[in-house]
Amino acid sequence: GQQVMQIPQYQHVQEGEDFTTYCNSSTTLSNIQWYKQRPGGHPVFLIQLVKSGEVKKQKRLTFQFGEAKKNSSLHITATQTTDVGTYFCAGTNAGKSTFGDGTTLTVKP
């Protein structure tokens, strides 16, 4: 079945440093979504990428979808303590979404 791998599992940064998480799928995706889960909270939708090579920005967050539509990345510039949490990608193929295991970000003030 479809597998979605996400790396790294954990990332610890100093406030102000950049952060990147990567998502790789075993199959070509029709779209990919990114979610953020704050500690003790529930996943909240951030963004969806649909087109090959697509790049979207939300303030300090930059999302990319690979040319082959099998990988994606989320980059945060100049992290803040409010960025802490777990970031999940979810790849959709044939109408079914598969979540990666997430990258947990901690930010030291």
Next chain:
Amino acid sequence: NAGVTQTPKFQVLKTGQSMTLQCAQDMNHNSMYWYRQDPGMGLRLIYYSASEGTTDKGEVPNGYNVSRLNKREFSLRLESAAPSQTSVYFCASTRTVLSGANVLTFGAGSRLTVL
């Protein structure tokens, strides 16, 4: 606008006991899902309901049953709870945007401990 509401938020069971997790959404979504989340792991799909009257197995359906009671409500039942079912359970529903991809709206979660 409540979104997706799950009850209960916390539950402790003994091995072999049964219980039902309730989920209701008020967004007029067609599709509803039950996921479980274990420490250090992502979200694994237990069951889903693409529309009222239909249910399908996800990745990890063993030990669970579901009922799509109506368009708003989707319940998850554990008939004989086992310690391996200790987890956080999330209900979600979907709206369709753009190319038809499903954006999930999650409930706050139900933390279940089986002793």
